[in-house]
Amino acid sequence: MKFCCSTLQLHICVWLVTCSLQTGLPYQYHFVMLKKNWTEAQGYCQEKYTDLATITNSQDLSSLMNATVVNSSEEAWIGLYNDINSWRWSLSDEYFYGTGEMEYRNWENAEPNNKMGQETCTTMDNVGKWNDLNCENSRSFICFTGTSNSYILFTQAKTWYEAQKYCRTYYKDLASVRNQTENDQIKNMIQGSGVIWIGLFRDSWKWSDGNNVSFHIWNSGQPDNEYGNDENCAVALLNQLGHWNDINCTYALPFFCYIDQSKIKKKQILSVVVQSSQDVSSPAVKATILEKVSRTLMMVHLTENTVTMSQYIPYNFTYVFD
Numbered sequence: 223m224k225f226c227c228s229t230l231q232l233h234i235c236v237w238l239v240t241c242s243l244q245t246g247l248p249y250q251y252h253f254v255m256l257k258k259n260w261t262e263a264q265g266y267c268q269e270k271y272t273d274l275a276t277i278t279n280s281q282d283l284s285s286l287m288n289a290t291v292v293n294s295s296e297e298a299w300i301g302l303y304n305d306i307n308s309w310r311w312s313l314s315d316e317y318f319y320g321t322g323e324m325e326y327r328n329w330e331n332a333e334p335n336n337k338m339g340q341e342t343c344t345t346m347d348n349v350g351k352w353n354d355l356n357c358e359n360s361r362s363f364i365c366f367t368g369t370s371n372s373y374i375l376f377t378q379a380k381t382w383y384e385a386q387k388y389c390r391t392y393y394k395d396l397a398s399v400r401n402q403t404e405n406d407q408i409k410n411m412i413q414g415s416g417v418i419w420i421g422l423f424r425d426s427w428k429w430s431d432g433n434n435v436s437f438h439i440w441n442s443g444q445p446d447n448e449y450g451n452d453e454n455c456a457v458a459l460l461n462q463l464g465h466w467n468d469i470n471c472t473y474a475l476p477f478f479c480y481i482d483q484s485k486i487k488k489k490q491i492l493s494v495v496v497q498s499s500q501d502v503s504s505p506a507v508k509a510t511i512l513e514k515v516s517r518t519l520m521m522v523h524l525t526e527n528t529v530t531m532s533q534y535i536p537y538n539f540t541y542v543f544d
């Protein structure tokens with residue numbers, strides 16, 4: 223790394239020769255025997271640890287399972303939840319919408335229902351009602367051209383993301399529906415075209431701590447939202463190798479918290495070589511070196527905190543800083 227060989231302009235020269243940045247430490251998991259619903263468990267973990275457990279690879283899963291105690295239970299909350307309230311328009315320019323128009327909705331009764339746990343995109347039917355549907359379905363779609371409420375209907379079936387790409391390439395975006403007038407206008411255009419994609423979509427599963435869900439290990443057939451629109455939190459199934467299931471967030475269950483060790487153990491060790499004609503063991507020179515090292519590290523954004531000298535060996539200093 224660049225800063226590892228940084229010359230400090232002084233009447234002495236200091237080279238930072240080695241440094242060990244202790245990052246990438248594994249998460250440390252804690253199994254909490256208390257029975258809480260997902261939200262309460264999240265609050266508990268955020269207060270006492272880092273957060274509800276995030277699992278980013280199979281080694282994390284293995285150490286999470288190692289944190290369980292004998293006969294702990296069959297399932298326990300992890301930090302994964304389905305962000306069912308994140309509905310928003312593909313066209314996100316806020317100036318396009320008047321007050322309240324971003325939030326205009328015209329859902330069919332009992333929709334959105336996230337059937338089978340797979341529905342994060344939106345269709346409109348021929349009476350103008352909306353339904354959530356698996357984005358991988360192929361449907362006709364309607365683009366917004368970019369000039370005041372002017373739309374173009376395409377009857378060539380595409381998945382939601384293909385349709386979005388098409389509208390963004392050749393027009394402005396998939397159509398937003400800002401109010402009843404526009405809903406009627408689009409409804410009238412789509413008669414006889416079946417249900418069509420509009421621009422409304424949402425996020426799916428997220429980690430409580432904001433980490434991306436790049437690794438997932440659902441138990442087979444999961445997530446399935448088995449009991450309707452209510453299975454929006456995830457548990458690790460302790461008798462199924464810790465694989466995940468989606469269940470109702472209201473259940474009272476034990477849970478896993480984690481500590482992100484890289485966030486607490488921030489000690490970084492630098493080894494520094496000093497060349498000087500002066501007596502580097504004198505307190506004044508030591509103080510100068512320390513100050514220069516500190517300033518250099520701040521310049522390379524390595525630290526915002528104080529550098530302290532923990533050890534002194536003539537001509538080879540070791541600095542430990544937080």
Ligand SMILES: *[C@@H]1O[C@H](CO)[C@@H](O)[C@H](O)[C@H]1NC(C)=O
Nearest residue numbers: 281282283284285286287288
């Ligand atoms: C979990 O425990 C097993 C058995 O003691 C051990 O082999 C494994 O390395 C542990 N996994 C982790 C990630 O600590």
Ligand SMILES: *[C@@H]1O[C@H](CO)[C@@H](O)[C@H](O)[C@H]1NC(C)=O
Nearest residue numbers: 290291292293294295296461
């Ligand atoms: C765990 O559960 C099994 C089966 O229910 C039982 O035989 C065993 O004694 C239990 N162990 C402890 C430590 O409670």
Ligand SMILES: *[C@@H]1O[C@H](CO)[C@@H](O)[C@H](O)[C@H]1NC(C)=O
Nearest residue numbers: 320370371400401402403404
């Ligand atoms: C709906 O929005 C359009 C475009 O902003 C506007 O012309 C129309 O008057 C609005 N209709 C209602 C009922 O708010």
Ligand SMILES: *[C@@H]1O[C@H](CO)[C@@H](O)[C@H](O)[C@H]1NC(C)=O
Nearest residue numbers: 428429431432433434435436
């Ligand atoms: C999550 O992934 C997105 C897209 O892949 C990326 O832009 C974003 O920076 C990632 N966020 C985090 C916290 O890693």
Ligand SMILES: *[C@@H]1O[C@H](CO)[C@@H](O)[C@H](O)[C@H]1NC(C)=O
Nearest residue numbers: 449451452453470471472473
């Ligand atoms: C699941 O949670 C909802 C609240 O989100 C509650 O109204 C419903 O009764 C629960 N369903 C089951 C099957 O427990």
Ligand SMILES: *[C@@H]1O[C@H](CO)[C@@H](O)[C@H](O)[C@H]1NC(C)=O
Nearest residue numbers: 258259260261262471472473
């Ligand atoms: C969890 O419990 C708290 C306190 O009883 C309650 O306020 C909250 O709505 C519950 N959350 C869920 C998702 O059940």
Ligand SMILES: *[C@@H]1O[C@H](CO)[C@@H](O)[C@H](O)[C@H]1NC(C)=O
Nearest residue numbers: 240493494535537538539540
């Ligand atoms: C300087 O100190 C570091 C850390 O203790 C050590 O690894 C290295 O070998 C030392 N170098 C010299 C020249 O003594």
